[in-house]
Amino acid sequence: MNIRPEELVWNERYKLLIGSILPRPIAFVSTINDNGESNLAPFSFYTAICADPMLVCFSPMRNGVSGEKKDTLKNIEETNEFVINVVSGDIVERMNVTAQNVPGGVDEFDLAGLTKKKSSMVSAYRVGESKVSLECVLHDLHHYGDVPGSGSLVVGRVVAAHIDEAAFDSGRIRTEVLKPIGRMAGQVYTNPLAEMFELERKS
Template identity: 40%
Template sequence: MIIDAAELDAAHAYKLLIGSIIPRAVAWVSTVSREGVANLAPISFFTAVGRKPPMVSITLQPREDGVTMKDTFVNIRDTGEFVTNLATLPQAEAMHGSAFSFGPEVDEFEELGLQKEPSEVVRAPRVREAPISFECVVDRIIPVGDDGVDHVVWGRVVRFHVRDDLYLERGRIDTAALPAVGRLAAEYTLVDNVFTTPLDKELVTARHGRRMRRLDARPDHWSPIDTGEWSPSGATTSGPGR
């Protein structure tokens, strides 16, 4: 299948991107509005972009109407600050819940039953349950796309918060102790295996063609994309508080 990108609208291009770039790390982004209302949102267009100073990037799409900016973007633009929190399996349900569209007056920590932890430098709180968090200040905001409604945010990490048991000698993170949750297309994946190459050829052959093992008992080919729960804004369309 060869697909001409010029013939795609934003929704179809988005489906191809999120189904092909897998797994994606999830930045569980906490922000606070000018009025002091805390917000949370999972952002899977997320990566590291620099080392000195350490920098990360997140890309934010508008709401389902394709025009209105999400609270996360508005808060980052207005305050110049945000926090990325690492979500692990125990926080997966709350993380998913934070993808629903709440009004800007709703404190999503309170709505989702999550505890806030004060940050040291930025106003936005951290998720207390998150094993790793980065406090970030905005370095730049870059409009992208033909209509300029998507935005890439570069954030300079000013504080790393790492749970003590995960911080090993020489500054290494004990990654194998983290049941990290990544993003596939509109679903999640649990990081629960580790390897280096080369692998035994019999092992590779035995896994050839094998489908991922589902943890939720859904049918093999089920996807939220085929339901009314999904929207090309990256948000879900119904849920807590709706």
């Protein structure tokens, strides 16, 4: 089967992307606006870029009906700061609560029963229940269209990392303690620990 993206509407292209690029880690992004209002939302278009400088990126898509920017993106444009919180299995249900569309001014921390923790380098709060939180300042921002299905690339420079002591050993993150959750297609998530295996790189 040969599919040409230009022959598909945007939500059909979206289904191809999320069904092909997986499992995807989740950027659980906390932000704050200039009025001091917090926002918390998950994004599964997310990855690391490099270690020096320490850069990560995620891609918030536009509203699927209006093409409007989401609150997370608006807040980052206002403050140039955000925090990416890792989603472990024990908070995945509460993460899902924050994914719903709610009116402006609603604090998703309160809605999901998650704890606000002060960050050390940025103004946005981090998720207290997250075992790893990465405080970021905006490094680059690129927009790709302004209609439903369009999106942006947010590149953040990590200025501080908060790691649960139980999940850290000899400079490494202990995956078996972190228990990260990955996003699959549709409403499906995965726990990578269930099928982990080791494969040594050939020299």
